[in-house]
Amino acid sequence: MDNLELLSEYSLFLREKKEEGKKVVAFISHDNIPEELLDAAGFVPLRLMFAGNDELMDASHDYLSPSTCAFAQSCIGLFSIKPSHYRFLDIIDYFIISNHCVSDICASEIISKYFNIPRLNFYISYTKNDNSGKYFKLELLDFKDQLEKISGIKIKNEDLKESIRNYNNFKKKIFEFSNLNIIGSEKLRVLQRAMLYGPPFLPELESHIQMFKENQVQKTDNLKGILITGGSIFLNDFLIDLIEEAGGNVIFFDTWVGYSYYSQIFEDNIIDSIENPLDLLVNRFKNNIYDDHSVPNFLENKISQIELVYQEYFKKTGRKLGIINHIIKFCDHISLMSSHLKNRLQQKGISVLNLERDYSKANRGQLSTRIEAFLEMM
Amino acid sequence: MKICGVDIGSLETKVVLLDDNNIIDYRVGRSTYDFKRVGNNLFNDLLEHHNLKKSDVYIMSTGYGRNTIDIADDRITEITAHARGAQFFFPDVNSVIDIGGQDSKAIVISKKTGNVIDFQMNDKCAAGTGRFIEVMSGALEVPIQDIGDLALKSNNPASISSTCTVFAESEVISLFAKGTKKEDIAAGIHKSIARRVAGMAKRIGVAPLLVFCGGVAKNIAVKEFLEQELGFEIVIPVDNGKSIAQLTGAIGAALIAQDQNNG
Ligand code: SF4
Numbered sequence: 224m225d226n227l228e229l230l231s232e233y234s235l236f237l238r239e240k241k242e243e244g245k246k247v248v249a250f251i252s253h254d255n256i257p258e259e260l261l262d263a264a265g266f267v268p269l270r271l272m273f274a275g276n277d278e279l280m281d282a283s284h285d286y287l288s289p290s291t292c293a294f295a296q297s298c299i300g301l302f303s304i305k306p307s308h309y310r311f312l313d314i315i316d317y318f319i320i321s322n323h324c325v326s327d328i329c330a331s332e333i334i335s336k337y338f339n340i341p342r343l344n345f346y347i348s349y350t351k352n353d354n355s356g357k358y359f360k361l362e363l364l365d366f367k368d369q370l371e372k373i374s375g376i377k378i379k380n381e382d383l384k385e386s387i388r389n390y391n392n393f394k395k396k397i398f399e400f401s402n403l404n405i406i407g408s409e410k411l412r413v414l415q416r417a418m419l420y421g422p423p424f425l426p427e428l429e430s431h432i433q434m435f436k437e438n439q440v441q442k443t444d445n446l447k448g449i450l451i452t453g454g455s456i457f458l459n460d461f462l463i464d465l466i467e468e469a470g471g472n473v474i475f476f477d478t479w480v481g482y483s484y485y486s487q488i489f490e491d492n493i494i495d496s497i498e499n500p501l502d503l504l505v506n507r508f509k510n511n512i513y514d515d516h517s518v519p520n521f522l523e524n525k526i527s528q529i530e531l532v533y534q535e536y537f538k539k540t541g542r543k544l545g546i547i548n549h550i551i552k553f554c555d556h557i558s559l560m561s562s563h564l565k566n567r568l569q570q571k572g573i574s575v576l577n578l579e580r581d582y583s584k585a586n587r588g589q590l591s592t593r594i595e596a597f598l599e600m601m
Numbered sequence: 602m603k604i605c606g607v608d609i610g611s612l613e614t615k616v617v618l619l620d621d622n623n624i625i626d627y628r629v630g631r632s633t634y635d636f637k638r639v640g641n642n643l644f645n646d647l648l649e650h651h652n653l654k655k656s657d658v659y660i661m662s663t664g665y666g667r668n669t670i671d672i673a674d675d676r677i678t679e680i681t682a683h684a685r686g687a688q689f690f691f692p693d694v695n696s697v698i699d700i701g702g703q704d705s706k707a708i709v710i711s712k713k714t715g716n717v718i719d720f721q722m723n724d725k726c727a728a729g730t731g732r733f734i735e736v737m738s739g740a741l742e743v744p745i746q747d748i749g750d751l752a753l754k755s756n757n758p759a760s761i762s763s764t765c766t767v768f769a770e771s772e773v774i775s776l777f778a779k780g781t782k783k784e785d786i787a788a789g790i791h792k793s794i795a796r797r798v799a800g801m802a803k804r805i806g807v808a809p810l811l812v813f814c815g816g817v818a819k820n821i822a823v824k825e826f827l828e829q830e831l832g833f834e835i836v837i838p839v840d841n842g843k844s845i846a847q848l849t850g851a852i853g854a855a856l857i858a859q860d861q862n863n864g
Binding site for chain 1: 665677678679680681704716717718719720722804
């Protein structure tokens with residue numbers, strides 16, 4: 224199924240939810256937004272995880288400078304142009320303003336203000352320490368309060384635990400799926416769908432797992448293994464195709480659309496035994512040490528994580544894994560550290576390609592040359 | 602079997618015929634918008650001249666338009682091709698800088714294995730490419746083949762601070778209007794491109810022996826300013842005393858095909 228079909232199918236899903244009386248809450252796709260709280264309060268989370276194109280980026284320049292990251296530009300562009308397959312954006316009831324990064328907060332503010340979508344606020348600290356844990360909990364309490372006010376529903380601890388359990392089981396299944404030996408584009412396709420729909424996708428995810436287990440037809444041995452880190456590959460992006468056309472296969476998505484999402488799981492007994500489920504979310508925030516918000520140790524954690532996957536792959540296949548650090552243009556979060564990350568990994572004998580790009584089509588030729596050359600180099 | 606390397610660059614197409622490490626002949630032509638036709642024509646011209654049939658020749662394409670030419674038996678990126686070509690002329694090569702019509706690249710090669718170990722390409726903007734010089738020579742009204750010599754006459758290069766081609770062009774025009782000498786502006790233009798490319802190259806740790814290739818290597822002023830920026834001398838591939846820096850990619854592609862065919 225291509226992405227246009229997915230979008231219209233997703234649009235149908237959202238409209239059905241609306242008919243059931245649910246409200247849709249959208250946010251720019253990053254970690255740390257507590258979907259479980261939204262779910263427990265009866266809202267449908269809509270994660271903006273759509274890649275851009277020239278038209279969308281251009282349209283955003285009516286609102287923000289072109290030096291905003293290409294992804295945030297594209298998010299604004301989506302609301303400004305509303306391409307026909309994105310008409311479901313019209314049914315959003317609330318938009319979360321969050322500060323994962325400067326581009327995120329600017330884009331969220333603009334979307335809420337200029338496209339008349341009532342806002343909800345959820346701020347996060349840049350660092351990870353005891354203080355930021357306390358701050359995160361205060362934000363959770365405030366967010367819960369905002370949700371309760373607009374829904375008129377009191378979020379009970381048991382309901383929140385139930386949502387956490389649902390998401391937890393769902394993420395465990397994605398984890399299981401991600402370990403299957405299937406081609407990267409297929410893996411990404413299912414992963415993106417899973418993250419877009421959330422737990423309602425669980426039955427489909429299970430049947431995918433079943434199907435791939437019974438029928439592992441995809442031969443990937445002749446392709447060169449790639450780990451993607453840095454910026455996520457969002458829906459409708461051609462990057463994964465370029466990698467496969469060049470003879471590569473992404474075996475690990477060390478990105479937010481990927482491992483950073485489905486690895487955030489709890490032991491079941493902890494969910495049952497904890498008194499205040501908000502503390503679970505705080506712990507998850509604190510333990511999420513591989514993303515770019517885990518200052519001060521982000522780089523070290525990231526390096527050790529990549530090294531681990533690299534070693535495991537080498538042990539399993541006897542081949543080297545190449546690392547593509549996907550840098551979405553003007554994403555300071557990723558580009559700031561990119562040279563250090565590359566140097567440090569290269570010192571360990573691991574090949575890294577820092578691949579900076581926006582979503583313009585004109586870039587396609589250059590991107591594929593870089594990727595092909597990197598694979599030739601491997 | 603003879604081997605042919607076809608390097609389809611954004612501005613020029615280069616076709617080289619190789620037989621057992623010997624360059625037999627070559628052709629160079631403007632790529633125009635029709636890469637495929639130009640590549641085929643140059644290739645057929647070579648075949649005809651040497652009384653060869655297509656089936657006598659194995660073709661490896663490279664360059665920006667490598668995927669457009671359907672006569673190719675295989676393809677390779679210009680990065681790998683330039684590295685191999687540079688090695689052919691200078692077996693001790695450590696690094697390569699290739700400045701073409703629409704992009705520039707820096708490559709670091711392992712002395713131990715001869716393989717590419719790192720590379721960097723400029724992004725889609727024209728600064729640091731042949732296109733930059735072309736636009737500037739238009740602004741200065743100096744033929745492109747003369748602008749390098751003109752730049753070397755300067756004792757006082759003008760400062761061009763914009764790296765963006767569009768802004769740099771208006772900077773050049775305003776320098777011109779202020780009465781700055783043409784040679785000083787030309788030197789400033791070359792310094793600016795050299796600074797940009799050297800900056801990119803230093804990021805991946807280029808070192809001597811560095812081979813400068815691509816179409817812009819014909820421009821002697823770029824070479825000189827690059828040496829100043831890098832702080833060491835650089836070399837250019839020559840054949841019979843004539844620069845063939847522009848052919849490095851096509852030669853490299855042919856050599857890779859030859860290596861592959863020799864198992
Ligand atoms: S891609 Fe980078 S800059 Fe853009 S919204 Fe995400 S983290 Fe922020």
